Amino acid sequence: MTTARTPALHLNKVSYRHPGDTASALDAVSLSVAPGEVVAVLGPSGAGKSTLLALLDGQLPGWAGAASVLGHALQPERALPRHLRPDTGFIFQDLGLVDRASARQNVLNGRLGRTPAAASLFGRFTLDDHQATDQALQDCGIADLAGRRADQLSGGQRQRVAIARCLAQQPKLILADEPVSSLDPTRADSLMRLITSLARDRGASVVFSSHQPDIARRFADRIVGLRAGCIAFDTSAAGLNEAQIAGLYAEAAVAPAAQPLPDTGVA
Numbered sequence: 582m583t584t585a586r587t588p589a590l591h592l593n594k595v596s597y598r599h600p601g602d603t604a605s606a607l608d609a610v611s612l613s614v615a616p617g618e619v620v621a622v623l624g625p626s627g628a629g630k631s632t633l634l635a636l637l638d639g640q641l642p643g644w645a646g647a648a649s650v651l652g653h654a655l656q657p658e659r660a661l662p663r664h665l666r667p668d669t670g671f672i673f674q675d676l677g678l679v680d681r682a683s684a685r686q687n688v689l690n691g692r693l694g695r696t697p698a699a700a701s702l703f704g705r706f707t708l709d710d711h712q713a714t715d716q717a718l719q720d721c722g723i724a725d726l727a728g729r730r731a732d733q734l735s736g737g738q739r740q741r742v743a744i745a746r747c748l749a750q751q752p753k754l755i756l757a758d759e760p761v762s763s764l765d766p767t768r769a770d771s772l773m774r775l776i777t778s779l780a781r782d783r784g785a786s787v788v789f790s791s792h793q794p795d796i797a798r799r800f801a802d803r804i805v806g807l808r809a810g811c812i813a814f815d816t817s818a819a820g821l822n823e824a825q826i827a828g829l830y831a832e833a834a835v836a837p838a839a840q841p842l843p844d845t846g847v848a
């Protein structure tokens with residue numbers, strides 16, 4: 582049962598190696614996110630941010646460790662399909678929009694998990710569904726684009742449709758993989774503010790990845806540094822210091838095991 586104290590997200594030593602890869606993309610990652618908390622996962626390209634979020638979406642079977650979302654344990658081999666988890670909203674880099682459908686229909690699709698299966702099959706959404714959709718379109722500044730087909734929108738507009746779809750779902754936990762990466766700084770700021778302030782208003786938690794320390798600092802309560810699949814630090818946003826950032830983005834160090842032993846001249 583979910584209680585107020587149940588973490589929104591809990592990972593215990595979660596590891597994963599992509600098929601064909603020699604190194605682990607995630608190496609014993611442990612992380613707990615409280616209800617209502619906004620956490621940024623910060624790290625350079627290849628750190629494992631997308632892997633972590635895709636794993637939580639059930640896209641990567643065969644991981645090790647234990648993970649639960651909103652009090653429900655995830656199965657390493659068989660995750661619940663996304664539409665059966667309406668309390669968890671996802672914003673992914675590939676967006677997953679239906680190109681031939683309108684922006685509004687794409688946003689309305691965010692309500693599928695909240696509508697009885699038979700009704701949604703026939704496109705019979707409730708008044709609540711339509712109201713949540715219109716509100717999300719408006720909040721994301723794309724009400725005027727509602728009727729436009731998704732494949733006729735710019736990259737930034739498509740990103741806003743994906744964010745609106747997630748917000749329309751009214752999730753308790755939002756997992757977002759670089760949600761504003763293809764937007765200009767002003768737009769990125771206003772949408773990050775929107776996602777985090779709506780989440781805060783509703784007591785929802787947010788875990789978003791970013792490679793930009795300033796975005797993480799401004800919008801998260803807590804920042805988790807991920808480097809080469811390992812958690813390098815886990816700090817309050819206010820506590821993040823320059824040394825931690827420099828360490829996170831420093832050129833990859835040679836793994837200790839691969840370093841030659843110092844030649845001491847002693848056999």
Ligand code: ADP
Pocket residue numbers: 599600601602605606624625626627628629630631632633
């Ligand atoms: P980030 O999102 O932080 O840039 P990723 O999670 O995409 O990092 O990648 C983490 C590691 O996993 C990298 O070493 C990357 O090369 C590897 N990786 C990611 N996706 C795949 C894949 N589909 N197949 C093989 N290796 C992958």
Ligand code: MG
Pocket residue numbers: 630631632758
């Ligand atoms: Mg990524």
